Amino acid sequence: MKLDTKLIHAGVEPDPTTGAIMTPIYQTSTYVQAAPGDHKGYEYARTQNPTRNALQQALAAIENGTHALCFASGMAATDAVMRLLEPGDEVIVSNDLYGGTYRIFTKVFAKYGIVFHFVDMRDPTQIEAKMSPNTKLIWVETPTNPLLSVVDIEACATIARAHQLELLVDNTFASPYLQNPLDWGATMVLHSATKYLGGHSDVVHGCVITNSAETAEKLAFIQNACGGVPGPQDCFLVLRGIKTLHVRMQRHCENGEKIARWLRNHPAVQQVLWCGFEDHPNHDVARKQMRGFGGMISFVLKDDRMEAANQVLTRTKLFSLAESLGGVESLIGHPASMTHGSIPREERIKNGLADSLIRLSVGIEDADDLIADLEQAIGS
Numbered sequence: 001m002k003l004d005t006k007l008i009h010a011g012v013e014p015d016p017t018t019g020a021i022m023t024p025i026y027q028t029s030t031y032v033q034a035a036p037g038d039h040k041g042y043e044y045a046r047t048q049n050p051t052r053n054a055l056q057q058a059l060a061a062i063e064n065g066t067h068a069l070c071f072a073s074g075m076a077a078t079d080a081v082m083r084l085l086e087p088g089d090e091v092i093v094s095n096d097l098y099g100g101t102y103r104i105f106t107k108v109f110a111k112y113g114i115v116f117h118f119v120d121m122r123d124p125t126q127i128e129a130k131m132s133p134n135t136k137l138i139w140v141e142t143p144t145n146p147l148l149s150v151v152d153i154e155a156c157a158t159i160a161r162a163h164q165l166e167l168l169v170d171n172t173f174a175s176p177y178l179q180n181p182l183d184w185g186a187t188m189v190l191h192s193a194t195k196y197l198g199g200h201s202d203v204v205h206g207c208v209i210t211n212s213a214e215t216a217e218k219l220a221f222i223q224n225a226c227g228g229v230p231g232p233q234d235c236f237l238v239l240r241g242i243k244t245l246h247v248r249m250q251r252h253c254e255n256g257e258k259i260a261r262w263l264r265n266h267p268a269v270q271q272v273l274w275c276g277f278e279d280h281p282n283h284d285v286a287r288k289q290m291r292g293f294g295g296m297i298s299f300v301l302k303d304d305r306m307e308a309a310n311q312v313l314t315r316t317k318l319f320s321l322a323e324s325l326g327g328v329e330s331l332i333g334h335p336a337s338m339t340h341g342s343i344p345r346e347e348r349i350k351n352g353l354a355d356s357l358i359r360l361s362v363g364i365e366d367a368d369d370l371i372a373d374l375e376q377a378i379g380s
């Protein structure tokens with residue numbers, strides 16, 4: 001079955017009692033048993049919930065996996081994956097990483113004796129330099145935030161397989177519409193479904209998808225034992241969101257391309273970061289593993305000062321100044337003072353994150369209106 005059909009139908013069966021075409025929100029904490037142990041596969045709602053089950057099946061299908069596990073947020077999903085590890089285990093991680101992921105690794109799991117090595121994965125040969133007999137997991141984000149670098153998943157998978165390591169790809173930015181990391185050899189895919197999967201800025205949710213029954217069983221144990229599960233209402237919102245993922249992503253990509261190309265010709269703009277440009281450093285890799293380039297764009301002003309960026313950020317009317325991404329409405333953000341504000345300036349600049357760098361999550365409004373909004377905000 002093709003992705004566009006799976007997005008509508010995977011995991012969703014008419015409700016067995018009423019025939020409801022849309023999976024009901026099973027807002028219940030427990031399930032009645034006829035006699036002890038005589039139940040319909042549902043005992044307690046931390047362990048199983050029909051709304052969550054339907055979503056898990058849909059997510060597994062759209063990532064070309066066999067199993068999916070849902071969590072209360074992207075970070076709760078990350079937390080569950082880290083609990084697969086033991087003290088002393090080592091993880092090799094992209095150095096251009098979602099801030100919350102960096103925080104949970106360095107501030108939460110490092111103190112339980114898990115060791116993290118951060119490397120520039122645009123060059124996958126750097127992975128092997130950091131490897132030790134204790135290495136268990138390679139953790140990749142692609143495209144990255146906010147610099148939109150691209151990492152070659154297939155090259156990372158070749159290294160992971162050669163050393164029998166797990167390879168996890170955080171696929172939040174691309175979404176399953178643009179990229180399926182399991183097809184390139186990843187062993188786990190993680191999403192913050194808060195972003196493109198939910199798609200409407202109305203839910204916080206996370207998930208992990210895998211092709212390994214053994215990994216899925218361990219994660220299901222952690223899901224139940226540790227309890228970071230999403231409620232049925234949130235599962236419903238994600239299940240509804242993914243039914244339009246393809247049509248939304250198509251427009252995100254179209255609008256993203258129009259705006260990236262328009263920005264690049266703007267006299268006040270110094271640089272535009274968008275992996276669809278033919279001269280983007282890893283454009284060939286993006287072309288290989290992605291089916292489109294998405295609606296995430298960063299740009300740097302010629303007047304590279306925070307104050308100059310601030311003027312743009314406070315003048316846009318359609319682009320709302322906010323954290324997060326992937327919703328139908330366009331957002332604008334300033335990583336240096338918002339998501340990446342805790343990184344010392346020198347370190348930030350060294351990693352290529354300029355003072356005036358502005359990040360756009362391009363929504364699905366009319367592109368001409370979005371461009372007019374940016375035009376009046378940037379001025380000349």
Ligand SMILES: *Cc1c(COP(=O)(O)O)cnc(C)c1O
Pocket residue numbers: 073074075076098100101141145170172173191192193194195204205206
């Ligand atoms: C938002 C985000 C997360 C964290 O997800 P939450 O749902 O906010 O907990 C993880 N990775 C990436 C790339 C993200 O953008």
